[in-house]
Amino acid sequence: MEKPFILHMLTTAKNLSPFDVNMAMDAGWVSAIPYTNIEASEVQGLVQDAIFSRSAKNLKRTAIFIGGRDTKQAMDMLKIAKRSMVPPFEVSVFADPSGAFTTAAGMVAAVEHELLTKFNTTLEGKNILALGGTGPVGQAAAVISAKAGANVRLIGRQLDRAQSIADLCNSEFGEGEINILAGADSDKAEYIKMADIVFATGAAGIELLSAELIASAPQLKVAADVNAVPPAGIAGIDAMSNGSPIAGSISGAVGIGALAIGNVKYQAQNLLLKRMIHCQKPVYLHFEHAFEVAREYIQSSAK
Numbered sequence: 688m689e690k691p692f693i694l695h696m697l698t699t700a701k702n703l704s705p706f707d708v709n710m711a712m713d714a715g716w717v718s719a720i721p722y723t724n725i726e727a728s729e730v731q732g733l734v735q736d737a738i739f740s741r742s743a744k745n746l747k748r749t750a751i752f753i754g755g756r757d758t759k760q761a762m763d764m765l766k767i768a769k770r771s772m773v774p775p776f777e778v779s780v781f782a783d784p785s786g787a788f789t790t791a792a793g794m795v796a797a798v799e800h801e802l803l804t805k806f807n808t809t810l811e812g813k814n815i816l817a818l819g820g821t822g823p824v825g826q827a828a829a830v831i832s833a834k835a836g837a838n839v840r841l842i843g844r845q846l847d848r849a850q851s852i853a854d855l856c857n858s859e860f861g862e863g864e865i866n867i868l869a870g871a872d873s874d875k876a877e878y879i880k881m882a883d884i885v886f887a888t889g890a891a892g893i894e895l896l897s898a899e900l901i902a903s904a905p906q907l908k909v910a911a912d913v914n915a916v917p918p919a920g921i922a923g924i925d926a927m928s929n930g931s932p933i934a935g936s937i938s939g940a941v942g943i944g945a946l947a948i949g950n951v952k953y954q955a956q957n958l959l960l961k962r963m964i965h966c967q968k969p970v971y972l973h974f975e976h977a978f979e980v981a982r983e984y985i986q987s988s989a990k
Contacts, residue, residue: 693748738778780971782973790949801909888913901936
């Protein structure tokens with residue numbers, strides 16, 4: 688009798704995300720088992736309980752998902768989980784805290800697609816403002832974009848906070864190979880004049896970029912907003928926007944809304960959850976892999 692597919696779902700939060708549970712079950716995991724309020728010190732024990740309870744053959748039907756709300760915690764837990772494996776007793780692990788990695792991947796991949804199809808260019812060398820960028824989605828989007836060759840400035844309400852998050856992104860996630868800059872929200876009127884791309888990744892229901900600022904951006908090409916709750920994070924972009932022109936833009940910029948981004952995010956998370964089911968060798972998945980599959984999904988959908 689074949690063993691059922693079991694996904695052990697770890698989170699540092701009080702509750703496991705119902706969204707992630709639904710995604711796991713829809714991707715083919717038969718059981719999605721929650722472990723809440725988990726601390727990093729508990730990860731090794733949980734992982735080794737999981738890997739030693741099945742034969743090496745049946746471990747292919749076992750995997751671990753890491754949620755929570757903190758990007759660094761999730762990546763640290765992913766690293767601990769990987770170190771806790773004892774080959775051939777080893778399972779796949781996928782980190783996606785608050786869905787931030789797959790959401791950011793979907794947003795950046797969608798922006799990249801608009802750059803290519805509407806402006807015949809790429810992310811390489813583009814100036815990006817990540818508004819409300821100190822949160823999980825902003826952090827992941829900044830790192831993904833910087834690794835793709837963009838010049839990224841992470842904007843927050845407080846410069847000190849934005850600088851500390853930029854430093855974290857550079858050292859922890861970029862491994863010292865990228866240089867994300869920081870900026871204060873009060874200075875965005877200056878930064879927007881040099882921006883090619885804007886990400887709005889702040890709290891829902893807060894406008895981060897006004898129509899006036901859009902009209903003052905002479906080289907803006909694409910703006911993306913993950914906020915689905917009115918008012919929009921970027922004026923002129925609603926949740927349904929998918930590459931449509933932004934009213935008032937003097938540069939012919941186009942916008943991408945939350946539902947268009949969410950569709951790519953959904954597909955990326957689904958594909959990575961399925962990858963853990965079908966892979967022959969264990970995989971360790973995070974924001975970079977999310978961006979890879981988001982890109983592939985958009986490319987295949989465009990054909």
